[in-house]
Amino acid sequence: MSVINLRLGAFAAALALLAATSSGALAQKKYDTGASDTEIKIGNIMPYSGPASAYGVIGKTEEAYFRKINAEGGINGRKINFVSYDDAYSPPKTVEQARKLVESDEVLLVFNSLGTPPNTAIQKYMNTKKVPQLFVATGATKWNDPKEFPWTMGWQPNYQSESQIYAKYILKNNPNAKIGILYQNDDYGKDYLKGFKDGLGAKAASMIVLEESYEVSQPTIDSHIVKLKSSGADVFFNITTPKFAAQAIKKNAEIGWKPLHFLNNVSGSIGSVMKPAGFENGQDIISSQYFKDPTDAQWKSDAGMKAWNEFLDKYYPEANRADASVMYAYIVAQGLVHVLKACGDDLTRANVMKQAASIKDLEVGGLLPGVKVNTSATDFAPLSQLQLIRFKGETWERFGEILSGDVGG
């Protein structure tokens, strides 16, 4: 008898305590759909199948990183529930998946959805619904447009900023250069081209001797390289995706064309571009970087790289460590965790955007020394700093200081 009484008493006391704490906490905690005391629901859209499926590892790495965060206690006590769907890099499917995430899964936000065409397809919808489309995985310049699209935010340094940095370098060091350009004939290539011409300014017309474009469907770009060589250009701006970049580097060596070679950072990976192209063929190429290339031997004993390896050992052991996308995902996932932590108990969509737009000098593991994440109410380009690098031996050597080139959308 007395045992039961004691239990009842304890139960009543516990109940009273619970009521007291929850009513007290209710005053501060604010939630939108997708967040609660125990969980934060994050949506994501990735090309796990289809032509861009190589990027699917980004989604897989992020899922692994959030498992790590959950295993370590979550964010302010809340577990991340990461819902990631496949859109096969097909914009109509992206729209379908975004609707599903927002209306049926009821996520708090959509994070790091990948690709310029897919994100373009859902940008209006996300902004009408006022659901954050946070840290999109594309380098297009247009995501930095807080006035028109206050619910969309980019992440990595955009293409135009990057090519402006090269243009400035050329104007300073090779003012009489004759420039040949090879670019991929789509939004990505044209974005780079525009930034480059803007960077050269009035001298663009006289300095650029030949602009060649190629289609992704072409088996090789040999013919373009032959043409560029015979144009007499002594500076080559190589705006190509990894496969074509490797082809171009190799073909340049084969036909003995040795211009000052600028390579866009899209294709800066040692493991998937420089090595297949042949290290001896890639000497002295100039590119830029903002995070550590995992295949670069100089980071072997770096603390950030060790942390990355430990994370992969434990949560994503089958990951291909030569794939820069794995590092990319690791960095952007840390960015999201930072924002969610900063939100505290106010997990509303408005506060998510507010916190995302007030990041100050954030350094996360994997970024190059000196590169920091910065945003403001008028700057929706979190990363805009780059380090110029030059290929020497089997690695990229950093030179000069960290440069920034903020370009709006």
Next chain:
Amino acid sequence: MELFINQVLAGIATGAIYACMALAVVMIYQAIDHLNFAQGEMAMFSTFIAWQLMQWGVPYWWAFLLTLAFSFAGGIAIERMLFKPLAKAPVLTNVAGFIALFAIVNSVAGLTWDFTIKQFPTPFGSSPFLGSQLISTHQAGMIGVTVGLLILLYLFFQFTRIGLAMRAAASLPESARLVGINTSWMIALGWGMASAIGAIAGILIAPVVFLEPNMMGGVLIYGFAAAVLGGLTSPLGAVIGGFLVGVFENLAGTYIPGVGNELKLPIALALIITVLVLKPAGLFGRPIVKRV
């Protein structure tokens, strides 16, 4: 003038890629009267097998031979399991089968070996060939192998019993059966040979375009163009067609303003349509006459 010569030479080098692929396309067309849309993906898969063997330490030529044997067996297996049951089905069913095969092979390769590009070794080296900086020794070797392959195929189809039986089974299945040829197995053999030739094509192409699951996408379209141009029934035509497409594409890209860069792929398609309208059998193909 220098640019012209350069572009012609570069075109011949690229043309060798198309010629290899066209040869495999013609092989399968000879056997089954259809174009195999999965041909490129099968070649890519074979190349990955060669790459994997070399990663495991198998020497180049052994890997090459093993891959050929495996591809030959694989081609026959695909025919037995997938396309024999479809033999009497309408063309569209077959096309659906090819496309399914395309998607499956591509995805399986991506899953197994991921999508980052891989370097593929060449036995010929990649230094300039005969002092010319436009054709590397690899590309010269590739042209040599293509021509050699062509001669072998010619001898095989002209002078061996089995080659003749295959031709008979393809052109007059009914009569072939009556003289005791097992036509069903001849088709399987055709698949095996096409698959093995595809493997050679893949192994030759990979050092130039780099190995990755999507490496054959563009190549196959040009291979089709080359095969149609030369004639789908003629291996010689396919090879010549390959070189012609390569050179034509480069010259059009360089000298026809506006067409140039953006319309290179449509050039291949325009070529296919023009040939089909003006000379359906291609430059070297036999017109097919059906008695009614």
